[in-house]
Amino acid sequence: MANRFEARKQKILEQLDAPVGEYHDLSPKGSIDEPIRTLIGEINDLEGLVTTSSCSGRISVFLEGRKGEIEGDVSAAEGEDSRAGPGGKGGGGTWLFISHAAVDISNSSSPPNYMSMFGLENITVEEERAPGVSCRYIHLKFEPMILHILSASMAHAQRIVTAALTAGFRESGAVALGSTKSGESNPMIAVRSTGYSFDSIIGYYDEEGHNVPLVDVKYLSTLVRIANERFKINAERIARFRMALLESYYPQTASGVSRPGWEDADARKIRKKEEGLARQRALKNRNSQEDTVAECGSTNTDNVDGMFQQ
Known part of the structure; x- marks a missing residue:
């Protein structure tokens, strides 16, 4: 009879094996990010490990949710959460842009229209108004990979943490130990690093429903270039984490090719x-x-x- 970990892993793998049109998760995109799809498969092939959630790293533009209940708010009347949390999530918060890969800026003759790309409106000087105290801000963010892995034991969890710290994901660690009355422990490990993430306010949502920019195109271009550089760092750390983790299980296949003389x-x-x-x-x-x-x-x-x- 399968133990609790094996039963949960089997259920997760069945969900991941669902056809593309039928699979859907809780992420904004609703599926596994392509840059780490292979890594997810390799981790799930390892004994004692299974992934539960992931993000390969992304650049995003996010409009905060409502910071207070609005009189006559339909969502509040229907029992929905009408107030955003500390990070702006909830309360009608909206993703205006998400990319899990670097923004293509190679065409210097026709650079991207960042205002349009990020859902901002070109407001003339005469139309500009200062944001109010309770306004909803628009954030441009870069976030590195975050990966949650359920493990069958403390020994398996230690391998994940060691590989993550070695690769540069310095804020990695157990977020839940999952102990039961029977003594079975299934630690949940978060592989993450906040050291090279950033969050910059680039605009706000005004009372008339406009996404008003607070910065110019030159500043947006600078943020995009910084984010693209962070994607390179992120990819390097993901590769190091993959090698370190696979080496701890199967040294001869860590590079993806079985070599007797490894x-x-x-x-x-x-x-x-x-x-x-x-x-x-x-x-x-x-x-x-x-x-x-x-x-x-x-x-x-x-x-x-x-x-x-x-």
């Missing part, structure tokens, strides 16, 4: 050092032999000259 980092360092010493010895021996040949050639020449002089 060696870990310490073994490779020792081998490289030995190869370097061997090359130095070979070079020294060769130089010594060349010196010997040169000396012999000089002696023979002297003898031949002497014979002719006689």
Whole structure:
């Protein structure tokens, strides 16, 4: 009979195996992000691990929800949460833009129209108004990968945490231990890092329903370039995390190719050092032999000259 972890993993895998048209999760996009789809599959193939939620990293523009109940608000009357939380979520908050890949800015002759792309309206100077105290702000954010992994034991959880910290996801750790009366423990580990995320206010939602920008296009372009650089850092850390985690389970297949002669980092360092010493010895021996040949050639020449002089 399957234990609690195995039963839950089986259920999650069945959901992930659903056809594309039928699968849907709670993320804004409703599916697994393409940049980490392979990683998710590899983790779920490991014994004692299963992913429960993920985001590969994203640049987004988000309009905060309502910060207070509005008189006559239909959603409040229907029992829905009409007030946003501390981060602006809820209360009718809206995603104006989301991308899980760097924004393409390669075409310098026709740069992106960031105002339109991010749902902002070109308001002239005469129309600009200062935002009120309770206004809804518009945020441009970059958020690195976050990955939640359910583990079958503390030993499995420790492998995840070690790989995550090694890769640079410094805020990683257990967010739930999942202990039961029977003594079974299924820790939930969050792989995450906030060190290279950012959140910048770029506009607000006015009383007339306009998304008013607080910054110009040049500033938006700067934020996009910064976010694109952060995507590179994010991809590098994801790759390091993948290698470190897979090496802790199956060293011979960590690179995706089974190699009988696979060696870990310490073994490779020792081998490289030995190869370097061997090359130095070979070079020294060769130089010594060349010196010997040169000396012999000089002696023979002297003898031949002497014979002719006689």
